[in-house]
Amino acid sequence: MMHDPATRIQELKQFGEFGDVNPSITDSSTYTFLEAKTMTDTFEGQAPGCFLYSRHWNPTNKYLADAMAALEGTETAWVTASGMAAITCTMLQLCNSGDHIVTSVTTYGGTYAFLKNYLPKFNIEVSFVDISDLNAVKKAIRPNTKLIYTETMTNPMLQISDIPALSKIAHENNAKLVVDNTFTPMIVSPAKLGADIVVYSMTKFINGKNDCVAGAICGSEEFISSLSSVNDGTAMLLGPVLDPQRSSGILKNLHTLHLRMKQHSHNAMYLAQQMTEYGMSVNYPGLPNHKGHELLKSMMNPGFGFGGMIAIEVETSAKANRLMEMMQQEGVGYLAVSLGYFKTLFSNSGKSTSSEVPENIQREMGLTQGLIRFSVGLDNDIENTFTKIRLCLEKIK
Numbered sequence: 535m536m537h538d539p540a541t542r543i544q545e546l547k548q549f550g551e552f553g554d555v556n557p558s559i560t561d562s563s564t565y566t567f568l569e570a571k572t573m574t575d576t577f578e579g580q581a582p583g584c585f586l587y588s589r590h591w592n593p594t595n596k597y598l599a600d601a602m603a604a605l606e607g608t609e610t611a612w613v614t615a616s617g618m619a620a621i622t623c624t625m626l627q628l629c630n631s632g633d634h635i636v637t638s639v640t641t642y643g644g645t646y647a648f649l650k651n652y653l654p655k656f657n658i659e660v661s662f663v664d665i666s667d668l669n670a671v672k673k674a675i676r677p678n679t680k681l682i683y684t685e686t687m688t689n690p691m692l693q694i695s696d697i698p699a700l701s702k703i704a705h706e707n708n709a710k711l712v713v714d715n716t717f718t719p720m721i722v723s724p725a726k727l728g729a730d731i732v733v734y735s736m737t738k739f740i741n742g743k744n745d746c747v748a749g750a751i752c753g754s755e756e757f758i759s760s761l762s763s764v765n766d767g768t769a770m771l772l773g774p775v776l777d778p779q780r781s782s783g784i785l786k787n788l789h790t791l792h793l794r795m796k797q798h799s800h801n802a803m804y805l806a807q808q809m810t811e812y813g814m815s816v817n818y819p820g821l822p823n824h825k826g827h828e829l830l831k832s833m834m835n836p837g838f839g840f841g842g843m844i845a846i847e848v849e850t851s852a853k854a855n856r857l858m859e860m861m862q863q864e865g866v867g868y869l870a871v872s873l874g875y876f877k878t879l880f881s882n883s884g885k886s887t888s889s890e891v892p893e894n895i896q897r898e899m900g901l902t903q904g905l906i907r908f909s910v911g912l913d914n915d916i917e918n919t920f921t922k923i924r925l926c927l928e929k930i931k
């Protein structure tokens with residue numbers, strides 16, 4: 535049967551110990567045990583359901599993690615204090631010194647910087663490839679490759695990853711496929727398509743309010759319990775624990791994610807079509823001329839559209855800056871990084887969220903200086919928003 539992420543969330547039965555409709559918020563860093571033996575068992579990982587210390591597990595984070603596992607259809611999940619913590623803990627858990635990673639060259643700039651500048655400190659080698667070129671992925675595999683890393687819809691080029699094909703390549707070579715699904719929650723369920731581990735920046739669409747930073751790792755019981763091992767679990771030992779207060783807020787927001795994704799997608803499609811008609815160069819996976827359009831269609835869960843992210847090209851970063859300042863003034867949205875917010879956000883990727891990527895690599899991947907990435911908001915009257923955008927476009931002609 536087809537995975538239905540919205541219904542999985544809807545059907546969660548989670549409530550507080552007093553019958554409160556929202557689960558209670560853990561206000562404790564440590565937990566009592568009625569019997570000393572249970573404490574010993576918990577340290578040895580032998581007492582499921584017991585809480586030891588809040589960096590390890592806490593009830594509020596467990597509720598959110600269970601909801602994320604329901605969303606993705608994975609056995610279980612873990613939540614972290616940021617998306618970067620989810621990504622870095624996953625990679626460091628899977629790789630030892632001497633291992634190798636194959637990654638998409640277009641990823642979020644922080645992920646790129648970690649792979650390029652940080653992992654070499656641990657003698658972990660990384661090959662950067664065009665992830666849409668499956669032959670290049672195959673060629674990059676070595677005997678010590680432990681994982682293939684990609685984003686379902688890459689940041690900021692909006693390339694679409696062929697998850698079933700990448701999963702096949704990974705598994706034929708005894709490696710894991712790790713997918714960052716930050717741009718496409720609900721729309722694509724990577725674990726159902728063959729990904730072993732799905733990571734998220736929950737800072738974005740999942741929470742949708744831009745009031746906190748958070749991440750998640752969804753995967754098998756075996757992998758998640760290895761992350762939380764008191765002896766050598768990366769999440770346990772590096773300690774990027776999400777604050778339970780925040781966790782409880784994110785859980786509530788997760789329950790409206792399906793509605794928000796539909797509206798983000800509806801508005802983004804409208805803007806992409808109107809901007810194309812206006813004569814702009816528009817990159818949106820929902821348009822039939824997008825290189826990954828058919829592939830995305832073949833992987834999508836029905837009913838959530840093609841997502842809220844659009845990239846447009848104006849010739850220079852100076853022109854991009856003028857346009858963004860005008861759009862902010864006109865009330866189109868905010869000149870800010872990040873995405874998945876209820877207001878439209880726009881930024882010039884090459885000079886902001888991808889500035890960690892050297893300019894020659896940016897050119898190679900087709901990231902131009904005039905690229906503006908839009909995270910389209912939940913505007914009720916998107917036609918009126920486009921009227922404002924058109925006014926600004928006229929002025930930069």
Ligand code: PLP
Binds near residue numbers: 618734747748
């Ligand atoms: N993954 C993607 C695709 C992102 O866009 C970002 C942040 O912009 C991250 C991961 C990092 O997440 P966080 O900022 O929550 O650490």
